Amino acid sequence: MARSVHRRRVLAAATACAAIAASLTACTTGGGSGGSSSSQTLTIAEWTNPTAITFTQQVDAAFEKAHPGVTIKLEQAPTANNAWPTLQNSLLAAKSVDLLAQFPPNPEAYPPANTGLKPSGTAALIANGQFVNLANQPFMSRFDPTSQQFAMGYNGGVYGVMVAEYVNTTGMYYKKDILAKYGLSVPKTLTEFVEDMATLKSHGVTPIFVAGKDGYQNIAWAGIINQLMMQDKPAAAVDEVYKARAEAFWSGTQNWNSPLYQQAAQNYAKIMNYIEPSASGVPAATAATQWAVQSENYPFLIDGSWDGNTIAQTAPSLNFGFMAIPGTDDASWNRAALAPDLSWAIPTFSKHQSLAEEYLDFFTSPAEYAQWVAATGSLSTEPAVPTAKAGWTDWLTANAAQGYMNQTQPWTPTGAPTAAGGPTLTAVQPFGSQSMTDALDQSATAYSKALGH
Amino acid sequence: MNQCPFGTGRTRRWIPWASIAVPTIGWLVFGLYPSLATIYYSFTQYSGLPGTPLDFCGLCNYRNAFQGSYSDFSAAIETTVKYAGGVAVLQIGLGLGLALLLKNRRRGFGLYRALIFMPQIFSVTVVGILFSMILDPQAGPAEKGWTAVLGSANSFLGSSTWALPLCILINVWMFTGYTMLVYIAGLRRIPQDVYEAASLDGAGRWRTFRSITWPLLAPATTVNVFLTVVGCLGEYALILVLTDGQFGTQTIGFYMFNAAFGQNPSLGYGSMLAMAQFALTLMLGGGLLWGLRRREVAL
Incomplete structure (x- = not known):
C-alpha cells in the first residue's frame, strides 16, 4: 500500500514536471523576438474605418510574409455607439493587445496640478505609464517631432506614433458643378458664403447637408471658434493660444458667453439658416454617401477630410472639392484646423513589444506609409512622404500647410454637465x-457652477 | 421509509454543502463582489483604465451629480421617469386591449398572438437598426409618408420633439406581446360563473369590465406594471442604438453606461450613477409593488 502511494506521488510529480516543462517551452516559443523559428501572435486593435482597415490588413499580410511564424490578429469595432471604447477598454483590462490605435490627446489633456483635475482616457493611460515611450525609436525620425509631441507627447516622451491627420473642425466639401451651374465662385469669406447660399436657395437648391444626428454641425461651430481664436497667428502659436484659453476659463475671466463665442454664434447661425431641415436625423455613417449620390442638390457638406475617399468611391463621376469653412469675414483667418488622428501605441504590458516596434517600423516605412496616406485620404505626417493627391484634394494640397492644430476644450471637472463643455448643438x-x-448663457452658468465660481 | 437523496455516510454530509457551494461562489464572485466594488468605486475618481489610480474622493461624485439645475443627472432622471411612465401606460393599455381581443381559443387567434409576441424575440440591436432605417429622414419610408401626407420634413429620431416618444413607441412595439400574454393568462383564470352571475344581474360590458375583469386582473397588472417599469428604469441598449442618448433621450441607464465605459471613461462617476439608478429602482419599483399588492389584498 505504502509503495503504491509512493509510486502515485512519483507519477504525479513527473506529470507536473512535464507540464511545467511543456509550458516553459511554449512560453519560450511564444515570447521570442520574431525569429523565423518562433510562433507569435501580435494582436492589433483599430477602430473601423473601412479604408484604413483594408490597408491595415494588407500591411498585416505583408508583415506576416516577411516574418515567418508571426500571425497578426486584428480586432476592430466602429466608433459609433461606444463600440470602440468598449473594445479598447476590455482589451486593456485583459492585457490582451500589443498595438492599440488611439485618438491622441493633446497638451491640454494634462491639466496643471493646481486645477486638481486628473487626465482622462488616453491621457490617463499615458500619464500612468501604460504606453511605451517611442521617442527614441529609429522610425520616429521619419516624422515631424513637433506634431508628434503635440499629439502623443508627455513629459518629454512620445507615447505613440501619429500616422493620420485630418481636417476635422472647419472641414467642408463642395460640389464644383453646382457652383459653376449658378455662376458662383468658391467662397473665401463668410459674406461670400452666405450670398452663395442665398442664391442657391432662391433656385430651389438646399445648400448644406450635415450628419446632424451625430452632431457634425460641431465641425462648423468649433471651426468658427478655431478661426476666431487663431485669426492670423502662426500655427506654432497654437499651444500657447489654447493654454491661455483654458486658463482664462478656469480663472473665470472668460466663459461661453464672452464676446468671441457670441461672435462665433452669430456666424454659426448665418450658416445654419441654409441647412437641410431634416439633417438632424442623418447619421454620420451614411451622410457622406447620401450627399455624394445627390449631384443636383446640397452643394455643401460639413464633414471632415476622412470622408473624401469614401465620397469619391461612392460617386466616381462627382466633381467635388474640399476646403475650410469660410467662418469669418477675413479670408486669411479661414484656415483649416488639423486634427491628429490614428496614433499607434504599444501597451507596457505587451509581451511582444519588440515585434510591435518592428511592425511600426514596417508600417511607417515610406513605401508602406505612402500607400496608407493614399488609401485613407489622410494628410501625411511624414515630411518625406507627400500627401496623396486626388481629384478632391486640390485645396487641401495648396492650403494644408497653413493649417494649425485643432483647438482643445477648456478644462472641466468629472461629472460636469455636458453644457459646461459648450452649447448642446x-x-x-x-x-x-x-x-x-440662451445656449451660451446656459453653458456659461453650467461651467461656472461646475467650477464653483 | 424515506431514502436520503444524498446517500449515506460521508457523502451525505458533504454533497449538500458542495451543492450550495457552487452557486454561492458564483454569487460571491459575480454578484456580491461587483456590487461592493461599485459602492466603493462610487466614492473614487477611478477611470476604470488599467494602471490608473483609484483616487478616493469621498462624496465628490454625489456632490457633482446634485450641483445645479442644468445637471445632466437630473435631466437623465426626468427622462427616465418619462420613459418608464410612457411605456408603462401605453404597454399596459395596449397589452390589456389585445388580451381582451385575443383571449379566446378561436381559429387564427394563435397566429395573431404569435405575431404580436414576435418582436420580443428580436435582439434590441436588430430592432434598433430596423427602426433607424424606417425612420431615416433621407431614405426611410416614414419620411416619404410623412412628407406625402403633411407636406413637411421630419427628422424623427433626430428631433428633440419626436425622439423620446418614438423610443417609447418602439419599446412598446417590442414588449406589448409579453404584457398581452400575462393578461391572457390572468383572464383565463377568472371563473366563467362570475361573468354569468353579472349577466343575470343585468351588468353591461363596461360595468362587467370595471367591476369584475379589471379587479380580478390585479395580480396580472401587478406583474406587468412592475416588470415594465423596472425594465425601463434600466434601459440603455435601445436608446444607444436609436439615438445614442441625443435629443432628450438620455436615460439614467444610458448616462451611467456612457460615463463608465465611454471615450473618456470615469468608472467612479459611473458607479455613483449606478447607485442612483439602484436607489431609483428601489423607490419606484418598491413603491409600485407595495401599492399594487395592497390593491390586490383590498380586492
Missing part, C-alpha cells in the same frame, strides 16, 4: 428650439 436652432444666445 442638437438642442440649438435650427435642430432644437433653443436660441444660441
Whole structure:
C-alpha cells in the first residue's frame, strides 16, 4: 500500500514536471523576438474605418510574409455607439493587445496640478505609464517631432506614433458643378458664403447637408471658434493660444458667453439658416454617401477630410472639392484646423513589444506609409512622404500647410454637465428650439457652477 | 421509509454543502463582489483604465451629480421617469386591449398572438437598426409618408420633439406581446360563473369590465406594471442604438453606461450613477409593488 502511494506521488510529480516543462517551452516559443523559428501572435486593435482597415490588413499580410511564424490578429469595432471604447477598454483590462490605435490627446489633456483635475482616457493611460515611450525609436525620425509631441507627447516622451491627420473642425466639401451651374465662385469669406447660399436657395437648391444626428454641425461651430481664436497667428502659436484659453476659463475671466463665442454664434447661425431641415436625423455613417449620390442638390457638406475617399468611391463621376469653412469675414483667418488622428501605441504590458516596434517600423516605412496616406485620404505626417493627391484634394494640397492644430476644450471637472463643455448643438436652432444666445448663457452658468465660481 | 437523496455516510454530509457551494461562489464572485466594488468605486475618481489610480474622493461624485439645475443627472432622471411612465401606460393599455381581443381559443387567434409576441424575440440591436432605417429622414419610408401626407420634413429620431416618444413607441412595439400574454393568462383564470352571475344581474360590458375583469386582473397588472417599469428604469441598449442618448433621450441607464465605459471613461462617476439608478429602482419599483399588492389584498 505504502509503495503504491509512493509510486502515485512519483507519477504525479513527473506529470507536473512535464507540464511545467511543456509550458516553459511554449512560453519560450511564444515570447521570442520574431525569429523565423518562433510562433507569435501580435494582436492589433483599430477602430473601423473601412479604408484604413483594408490597408491595415494588407500591411498585416505583408508583415506576416516577411516574418515567418508571426500571425497578426486584428480586432476592430466602429466608433459609433461606444463600440470602440468598449473594445479598447476590455482589451486593456485583459492585457490582451500589443498595438492599440488611439485618438491622441493633446497638451491640454494634462491639466496643471493646481486645477486638481486628473487626465482622462488616453491621457490617463499615458500619464500612468501604460504606453511605451517611442521617442527614441529609429522610425520616429521619419516624422515631424513637433506634431508628434503635440499629439502623443508627455513629459518629454512620445507615447505613440501619429500616422493620420485630418481636417476635422472647419472641414467642408463642395460640389464644383453646382457652383459653376449658378455662376458662383468658391467662397473665401463668410459674406461670400452666405450670398452663395442665398442664391442657391432662391433656385430651389438646399445648400448644406450635415450628419446632424451625430452632431457634425460641431465641425462648423468649433471651426468658427478655431478661426476666431487663431485669426492670423502662426500655427506654432497654437499651444500657447489654447493654454491661455483654458486658463482664462478656469480663472473665470472668460466663459461661453464672452464676446468671441457670441461672435462665433452669430456666424454659426448665418450658416445654419441654409441647412437641410431634416439633417438632424442623418447619421454620420451614411451622410457622406447620401450627399455624394445627390449631384443636383446640397452643394455643401460639413464633414471632415476622412470622408473624401469614401465620397469619391461612392460617386466616381462627382466633381467635388474640399476646403475650410469660410467662418469669418477675413479670408486669411479661414484656415483649416488639423486634427491628429490614428496614433499607434504599444501597451507596457505587451509581451511582444519588440515585434510591435518592428511592425511600426514596417508600417511607417515610406513605401508602406505612402500607400496608407493614399488609401485613407489622410494628410501625411511624414515630411518625406507627400500627401496623396486626388481629384478632391486640390485645396487641401495648396492650403494644408497653413493649417494649425485643432483647438482643445477648456478644462472641466468629472461629472460636469455636458453644457459646461459648450452649447448642446442638437438642442440649438435650427435642430432644437433653443436660441444660441440662451445656449451660451446656459453653458456659461453650467461651467461656472461646475467650477464653483 | 424515506431514502436520503444524498446517500449515506460521508457523502451525505458533504454533497449538500458542495451543492450550495457552487452557486454561492458564483454569487460571491459575480454578484456580491461587483456590487461592493461599485459602492466603493462610487466614492473614487477611478477611470476604470488599467494602471490608473483609484483616487478616493469621498462624496465628490454625489456632490457633482446634485450641483445645479442644468445637471445632466437630473435631466437623465426626468427622462427616465418619462420613459418608464410612457411605456408603462401605453404597454399596459395596449397589452390589456389585445388580451381582451385575443383571449379566446378561436381559429387564427394563435397566429395573431404569435405575431404580436414576435418582436420580443428580436435582439434590441436588430430592432434598433430596423427602426433607424424606417425612420431615416433621407431614405426611410416614414419620411416619404410623412412628407406625402403633411407636406413637411421630419427628422424623427433626430428631433428633440419626436425622439423620446418614438423610443417609447418602439419599446412598446417590442414588449406589448409579453404584457398581452400575462393578461391572457390572468383572464383565463377568472371563473366563467362570475361573468354569468353579472349577466343575470343585468351588468353591461363596461360595468362587467370595471367591476369584475379589471379587479380580478390585479395580480396580472401587478406583474406587468412592475416588470415594465423596472425594465425601463434600466434601459440603455435601445436608446444607444436609436439615438445614442441625443435629443432628450438620455436615460439614467444610458448616462451611467456612457460615463463608465465611454471615450473618456470615469468608472467612479459611473458607479455613483449606478447607485442612483439602484436607489431609483428601489423607490419606484418598491413603491409600485407595495401599492399594487395592497390593491390586490383590498380586492
